Amino acid sequence: MSLAMRKSPIEYFNAAKWIIRRDCRYLSNLPEVAETTEVVENKLPKGRKPRFLNPTLQYRHVYPEFLPDPNPKFRNSLREKLERADMLKRRSQVDIPEFYVGTILAVTISDPHAQGKTNKFVGICIERKGCGLRAEFTLRNVIDHQGIEVRYDLYDPTIQNIQVLRLEKRLDDKLLYLRDALPEYCTFPIDMDPEILPEGSPVPVNTVQVKLKPRPWLERWERQELKGVSNIEEHLKEKDRVRRELRKTPWEKFDLMKDYRKTIPIEDQAEIWGEVYNQLQQMRVSRKKMSKQRTFTAPKTQLG
């Protein structure tokens, strides 16, 4: 790590040894909502003046799948490079918008089994995982009192359209507890209209706290320190509280090595973002132009 830093062309980081190194540790590609807000707050005042922190680094939350798996077993620089090229090619074909866990999406795929040959599913994104071309996300909705989850590959060639209906984040980085929550918390109408955020506003964080159904649950939610659940204590017995205490790992947040193994170092990230930044930016700009044109034409068709 330190060797790589000395070799790296970015000399600034050497000068500010410890503090910035610790910052590097927190440059996680696993976006945690609470943490990201903190990082953004820290970065904005710093970044505006000297701009020594790479501005492209903010992309790690918008495009998390561009960062490879930190596990050295699965690293292969050539494969990663080829995958990134393929991802950019796919992105030039279909608009994959910015979305987070907690965002409500509508996904249209071409489905050989469906009658109209297309299949649309609306739901809240409860999980996002995988790197590179293997990135996938899961949507959940309750249709006819039946909870339904569909998993999609982000770079699936059968995806025709991904539409963001409501762009927001939630308090946790996985919403798997919605499976055990009351059904009204993940019920969304199929013909939901997209809500448009004003230009340049930050992604809102929905602080809603869900209520869980009584036990049995699918997982031991009480041990996971969830912020988005309100009534978890009601369902616990004394035994569960004791075991939760015994199972706590409060030292893990001080485990720098663990953090390091979970994240991609800042030098590697700078390289990756330097490679894809221009194309992603171009795509963003062109999409914006397209959407402006589209909004211009939409009222005409309505009038006519």
Place this chain on the structure above:
Amino acid sequence: MAEGKPPKVICVYNKKRVGYIGDRVMVAIKGQKKKGILVGLKQTQNVKVPKFDSNNVVLIDDNGTPLGTRIHVPIPTILRTILKEKTHAKGADYTKLLGIATRFV
């Protein structure tokens, strides 16, 4: 629906003995043995195939005709293909249950 004991799958008619989507099963329901088709499963599914919060079965008779007249639960579209493949010219016609489905996902 929920009177007495909940229905239970007691046999799966495939070689793996684990029920997958579209498999024919025997169900113990109200003290009787009935045939059924699995139309929704809790287990992890392939990409783009919906995963349900409960295991769902549509009861059929030996010819593949559903015993009921309506299905209130959404049906995965992939069942169209699966059931068509399982239907043979002289055997049971399983695609009849697709006709009474109210909604596909």
